[in-house]
Amino acid sequence: MKESMIQEALLLYSQMGDNAVDEINKVMNVFESRVDTDEIKKKKKLLAIYDDEVSSPEDILVNREKGKYITHFFIWLEHYIKGVDELNWNIWRDFYLYGLKMSEVCKKYNISRRSANSRKARTNAFIQSILPLYYEQFIDLREYIKND
Numbered sequence: 001m002k003e004s005m006i007q008e009a010l011l012l013y014s015q016m017g018d019n020a021v022d023e024i025n026k027v028m029n030v031f032e033s034r035v036d037t038d039e040i041k042k043k044k045k046l047l048a049i050y051d052d053e054v055s056s057p058e059d060i061l062v063n064r065e066k067g068k069y070i071t072h073f074f075i076w077l078e079h080y081i082k083g084v085d086e087l088n089w090n091i092w093r094d095f096y097l098y099g100l101k102m103s104e105v106c107k108k109y110n111i112s113r114r115s116a117n118s119r120k121a122r123t124n125a126f127i128q129s130i131l132p133l134y135y136e137q138f139i140d141l142r143e144y145i146k147n148d
Contacts (some may be wrong), residue, residue: 091116092123
């Protein structure tokens with residue numbers, strides 16, 4: 001509830017006394033229903049953004065679980081790659097995850113296209129070498145996503 005609404009309610013009560021209670025309740029009911037409607041609209045928008053193809057609550061839970069596994073994988077990957085070379089991680093992340101063009105990545109980090117491509121290739125090779133470690137410690141994401 002907004003402070004101005006409280007002040008108006010107090011003013012109305014001081015002017016009308018007990019007769020103002022019904023009026024205040026009506027205004028509050030309208031306000032609460034508007035807030036509830038806004039919340040429902042926000043949730044519907046978020047759900048639509050999250051997954052357009054959702055047909056059941058089970059699908060929502062499965063997609064959420066997949067999202068958690070994938071997020072965990074990228075956090076794990078970030079930890080390992082940053083340990084080797086943080087710039088390699090930044091280039092790889094910007095190109096693959098953020099979808100920046102290579103020219104934008106080069107400009108952002110003030111490096112040549114050849115250097116950026118070389119770093120990206122080294123990072124890809126490094127990822128391929130550490131994937132078995134992730135699969136051993138946690139879960140084989142390829143199999144998990146393929147089986148679903």
